[in-house]
């Protein structure tokens with residue numbers, strides 16, 4: 031027992047650590063306030079209008095089947111009263127993430143209806159093919175009642191199954207975390223498995239891009255979505271005691287293919303076979319829909335904070351500066367309206383709300399990553415992006431304690447807010463978001479009340495508020511094999527018959543099991559206000575969670591173990607601002623140091639333990655940093671166990 035540390039334990043007990051993470055914002059208060067105000071008023075409108083487009087309850091979707099998302103209520107010029115697999119999956123990923131962040135029985139019913147509808151839709155024969163060999167899963171859209179659409183169309187589109195798997199995997203993780211593993215296993219997994227089979231079997235075949243125009247090619251967005259789905263699909267399989275060995279063999283090969291889209295000129299060529307420059311919001315959407323809050327700034331997966339994603343952001347955004355009247359006179363480094371690609375002529379080729387908002391979202395994602403990592407690195411690849419925002423930017427790594435970091439961070443925040451302001455400027459006062467807004471006047475155009483536009487508004491608002499989706503395991507799936515091959519495997523497809531979900535699958539009020547990643551993180555258990563039962567009644571979602579860090583480490587008299595990390599609560603990586611743990615539980619057979627710190631629910635933290643000698647000498651744990659996502663459930667206390675590394 032270290033008597034010295036008992037004093038620390040006492041000091042710790044009276045030191046509540048409840049500060050919120052520091053946000054360094056020096057943006058003009060007026061523009062910041064206007065973005066705050068816009069998002070505060072627009073978010074509930076977006077959620078209501080989005081739900082309005084989903085059958086059968088949605089008033090704007092009359093005639094649509096249960097769980098089927100109409101792309102828009104518009105039935106003429108253009109007729110978007112169909113259900114697209116892509117739009118629906120992106121919409122439901124947004125709904126599931128919203129639900130995970132804040133339990134809602136209404137949203138849960140929508141999610142369950144979606145899953146039931148998708149299980150059926152998978153089996154519907156259509157012009158892309160049938161269910162038995164999986165080919166029918168590549169069909170992009172179906173009639174409002176769930177029957178096959180047989181008109182001519184740009185098909186197949188191979189992003190749909192991957193995006194749907196991602197949405198369903200997110201819900202499965204919530205089910206597991208809340209004790210409903212058998213629901214995930216028996217009802218959701220069979221649907222996911224068909225989609226994963228499709229991806230493993232067809233990823234190396236060409237198809238149409240997400241804009242439904244370029245056929246016979248590969249498309250960045252599609253390949254990025256496929257890679258992500260296979261990585262997280264394999265992980266979910268393991269969690270459920272299933273296997274997806276084909277996911278494991280194919281994912282690295284899909285990542286290989288993804289590398290081919292990078293052009294050494296500093297941007298992503300979004301499609302093969304397009305005859306265009308390739309600068310396309312396709313690539314920005316690819317980065318935001320594969321954002322992993324626990325990832326490093328990896329270029330191989332085009333993470334939002336990677337040099338490639340930033341260089342590409344500049345190339346794509348700049349491609350719209352001179353072609354739209356509403357962008358004229360706006361300087362480099364200041365946000366503009368963003369369309370699909372410069373050569374676009376659909377409805378005259380205009381900015382799209384979802385693309386302007388995606389340009390903002392990529393930057394908010396990057397801010398979250400830099401904040402977690404504790405530094406910003408500028409490379410020769412990203413330098414031009416940075417110079418637009420800060421003319422003296424130079425190649426280097428800037429720790430979060432430096433003033434350069436603060437300057438760069440704030441400049442990106444201001445730039446990101448500008449894209450939201452641009453969309454806000456051209457949003458009618460009632461808050462309706464169509465698909466496009468005129469390149470010359472900013473007036474809304476094309477499909478009214480586009481469901482995807484509303485989903486884009488909700489995700490950008492969440493990221494700006496620091497609310498992140500769960501990690502998909504990017505750090506375990508980002509290494510590009512040295513030899514690439516496009517040989518595939520054949521999948522297996524079986525009807526997933528799901529007609530109802532068990533009642534009362536509400537969040538647990540008690541035990542939650544989570545895992546801290548990092549080299550030595552282990553599973554944890556928690557204490558809650560009451561014990562968990564599979565029919566727990568609804569409970570209050572915790573906003574703050576007391577996280578107890580247990581660290582097994584051998585120390586000698588006079589040494590103190592502290593925890594230090596990315597968040598300001600954890601001292602922003604400053605060793606002098608770390609939190610001392612207590613050795614009150616340290617015995618000769620159990621070298622335990624422990625301490626409890628409160629964090630906002632859902633926060634992703636990175637940390638390490640340090641050993642501070644009595645003369646102040648600091649010894650750090652070895653890399654990598656530990657990463658931990660504070661659970662956003664009803665549990666108000668959790669324990670994370672680590673061993674000195």
Ligand code: NOJ
Nearest residue numbers: 240241242243375376377
């Ligand atoms: C309809 C598609 O949905 C849209 O993306 C495309 O631009 C037009 N057809 C024109 O091909």
Ligand code: NOJ
Nearest residue numbers: 101114116117240241242
């Ligand atoms: C046309 C867009 O290009 C496509 O991406 C979308 O899926 C459909 N409209 C439906 O919104």
